[in-house]
Amino acid sequence: MKTLNRRDFGVDLSLALAAAILLPATKARADDMEVHIDNFVFQPAELKIKVGTTVTWTNRDDIPHTVVSAGKFRSKTLDTDDKFSFTFTNAGDYKYFCSLHPHMTGMIKVE
Amino acid sequence: MSGHDHGDDGVSRRKVLECMTWAGTGVLWTVTGGVPRALGIIDSAQAATAAAPGMTFLQISDSHVGFDKPANPNALGTLEEAVNKINAMPAKPSFMIHTGDITHLSKAAEFDNAERIISQTKLDVHYVPGEHDFIDEEVKLYRERYGRGTKGHGWYSFDAGGVHFVGLVNVVDLKAGGLGNLGAEQLAWLEDDLRGKSKSTPIVLFAHIPLWTVYPEWGWGTEDGGRALEYVKGFGSVTVLNGHIHQVMQKVEGNVTFHTARSTAFPQPAPGAAPSPGPMKVEDAKLRGMLGVASINFKQNEQRLAIIDTPLQG
Ligand SMILES: [Cu+2]
Numbered sequence: 234m235k236t237l238n239r240r241d242f243g244v245d246l247s248l249a250l251a252a253a254i255l256l257p258a259t260k261a262r263a264d265d266m267e268v269h270i271d272n273f274v275f276q277p278a279e280l281k282i283k284v285g286t287t288v289t290w291t292n293r294d295d296i297p298h299t300v301v302s303a304g305k306f307r308s309k310t311l312d313t314d315d316k317f318s319f320t321f322t323n324a325g326d327y328k329y330f331c332s333l334h335p336h337m338t339g340m341i342k343v344e
Numbered sequence: 345m346s347g348h349d350h351g352d353d354g355v356s357r358r359k360v361l362e363c364m365t366w367a368g369t370g371v372l373w374t375v376t377g378g379v380p381r382a383l384g385i386i387d388s389a390q391a392a393t394a395a396a397p398g399m400t401f402l403q404i405s406d407s408h409v410g411f412d413k414p415a416n417p418n419a420l421g422t423l424e425e426a427v428n429k430i431n432a433m434p435a436k437p438s439f440m441i442h443t444g445d446i447t448h449l450s451k452a453a454e455f456d457n458a459e460r461i462i463s464q465t466k467l468d469v470h471y472v473p474g475e476h477d478f479i480d481e482e483v484k485l486y487r488e489r490y491g492r493g494t495k496g497h498g499w500y501s502f503d504a505g506g507v508h509f510v511g512l513v514n515v516v517d518l519k520a521g522g523l524g525n526l527g528a529e530q531l532a533w534l535e536d537d538l539r540g541k542s543k544s545t546p547i548v549l550f551a552h553i554p555l556w557t558v559y560p561e562w563g564w565g566t567e568d569g570g571r572a573l574e575y576v577k578g579f580g581s582v583t584v585l586n587g588h589i590h591q592v593m594q595k596v597e598g599n600v601t602f603h604t605a606r607s608t609a610f611p612q613p614a615p616g617a618a619p620s621p622g623p624m625k626v627e628d629a630k631l632r633g634m635l636g637v638a639s640i641n642f643k644q645n646e647q648r649l650a651i652i653d654t655p656l657q658g
Contacts, residue, residue, distance in 0.1 A: 272620035273562070295413040295623050297449060297479065303520075310479040312449060313413065330520035333475045336563035338521050 267291065268339065270298050270311075270331075275339035282343055287320040298337065302329035399505030402430060402437040402467070403550075403638040405587030406607035408476065409458040410448035415623035416631060419448070419609035423461050425656050426608040426637050430465050437639055438504060440467045443587035443605060444474025444515070444552030446486075455485055473498055474552040474588065475515040499530050501537050508541060510534065512551035514566045524553030524566035531571050538575050546581040548640075554586045556595065556602050559615035564589055573600065583640070589621070591634075592653050606636040606653065632656035 264283055269276050270292045280288065290300045292311040300308040300317050305327055308317035321327070321343040331337035404426060411419040430440075442462070447454035462469060477486040478497075487498060494500040494511075501510040512534070514524035526534075538547070549555065555569035566572075576582045582600040590612035593604040610623040611634035618624070626634060636655035 272622060274620070294620070295415065297476070299479075309481075310449065328520065332518055333479065334563055335518040335520055335522045336561065 265289065269293055270337075273298075273331075273334055273337055275329075275331075275337060278338075279340040279342065282321060282341060284322060284324055284343055285320065286343070287318050288341060289316055289318040291316050297333065298331045299333055300329055300339075301332045302327045302341075305329075307332075399507065400435065400437045400639055400641045401504070402440040403443060403585055403605045403640060404430075404440060404462075404608055405443040405552075405605040406445040406474065406590055406609055407442070407458055407462075408445055408448040408607065408609035409461075410451060410454040411609050411623075413610075413623060415610040415625045420457055420461065422632070422635055422656060423458065423608045425632070426635070427461050427464050429656065430467070430637060433639075437467065440465060440469045441509075441511070441550055441585070442469055442471045443550055443585060444472050445476040445587060445607075445609075446471065446474070448476055448609075450477055450480040450483075450485055452485055455489055459489070470502070470509065470511055471498075472511045472513055472551055473515055475518070478515055495533055496527075496530055499533065507546045507548055508538075509548045509550070510537065512549060512555075512572065514551045514553045514555070514569070519567070522567050523557075523560060523563050524551075524555075524569065526551075526566060526568050526572060531568060531575075534572055535575050538579075541579075543578050544580050546583070547576050547579045548583045548585065549576065550585040552586060553588045554593075554602070554604060555584050558589060558593065558604075562615065562621040564615065564621070576600070585638075585640075590624075592638075603638070603640075605638045606634065606655065608635050608637070608656070611635065 264285075265287045266280055266282055266289070268280065268288060268290045270290065271294065273294065273296075275290070282288065290308065290311070292298050292313060292315050295313055297310045297312050299310055300306070306319045306329075310333070311317055321341065324343050327341040327343065329339050329341065407423045408419045409423060416422060430437075446458045471490045473486045473490070491498050497513045497516045499511055499513050501508060503509070512526060512530065514526050517525050517527060519525065541547075549572065551566070553566055554564055555566045555572055557565035557569075559565070573584075580599055584600060584602045586602075586604050587607065589604055590607035590610065591604065591614065592606055593602075595602040611626060611631070612621050613624050624634075633655050636653060638653045
């Protein structure tokens with residue numbers, strides 16, 4: 234499992250882009266997914282993804298939030314417009330929540 | 345009010361501040377026989393007179409120092425306004441409690457700025473943390489600054505003016521889907537702390553998130569708050585104070601009075617009145633009517649409680 238910070242993510246993207254240009258057959262990050270936090274809600278609240286997919290959460294609220302799945306991943310506190318990415322390398326159901334506002338919950342189903 | 349130079353805040357903001365009146369209008373509440381009664385809008389001088397004699401303390405909350413979004417681009421400035429208002433009170437309160445979210449992002453500079461402004465009241469301040477004060481990586485800045493002499497994550501009790509005060513922490517170990525949380529260790533300590541106290545001792549519990557269920561859909565309540573309330577059931581006068589929801593809310597249940605203070609930073613919507621509990625953007629001219637402080641007065645042997653909510657601008 235690998236957690237990407239924003240800088241790594243940028244580097245990875247440009248590498249992926251270069252790879253995509255050199256090898257058109259390579260399907261780089263085409264399945265990567267986004268979750269937005271708007272109005273104290275994870276949207277979409279549930280995502281179905283394939284193993285190897287990277288999910289990026291973006292906080293679009295004026296209030297900080299976190300993204301926490303017990304024992305699996307834990308973001309730093311995300312201020313407005315901050316992002317957190319996590320690559321899912323194992324199948325399973327990942328329930329997660331905001332540790333500051335625990336009524337905020339979401340689910341990533343990895344198959 | 346003149347004599348307050350907020351010069352670098354830009355013209356429109358300065359104008360707003362200069363036009364601000366410091367009349368100190370507020371609502372004085374008295375609770376007699378469990379029934380709250382608003383005595384009407386009065387200014388703070390009258391309030392202080394009406395409330396005296398007795399012990400008066402002040403509550404401020406949710407300063408969110410570091411918050412700079414459109415709902416209030418200068419949370420430190422409005423905290424300073426609240427402090428100026430406190431300093432202008434005709435009768436100095438005995439002390440102050442701060443019911444959490446001192447800072448917005450638990451940064452050292454935010455704690456420093458809050459301290460610099462709040463210390464200008466020259467009042468003893470008793471703090472409990474809000475969830476925003478507990479988000480630094482090692483969760484130690486709050487505890488290093490305010491945790492001396494406290495138990496666990498920062499709970500404690502003290503006596504003042506014949507009243508037993510208990511500061512509780514309900515912002516730690518929050519569980520998915522849940523509300524605020526006190527935890528077994530703290531509840532055991534609370535039960536022990538109250539054991540042996542005379543039932544005629546007035547009790548004040550204060551915590552950041554409401555101990556009572558205000559609106560679970562927004563997490564406005566404490567999962568095990570009912571346990572804490574059971575421990576105070578037999579006492580003649582119980583007052584439960586909190587912040588977190590950035591608006592005045594009051595409820596009386598038997599001999600327990602629940603009261604929520606305003607924020608000094610930004611308002612939040614009434615339960616269910618908006619898609620989320622996020623910061624409420626209001627016109628500049630209205631903002632200060634929705635921020636403020638609360639002062640609470642006890643008259644000994646009268647089972648009587650007066651709560652005066654003072655907006656920054658009435
Ligand atoms: Cu949150």
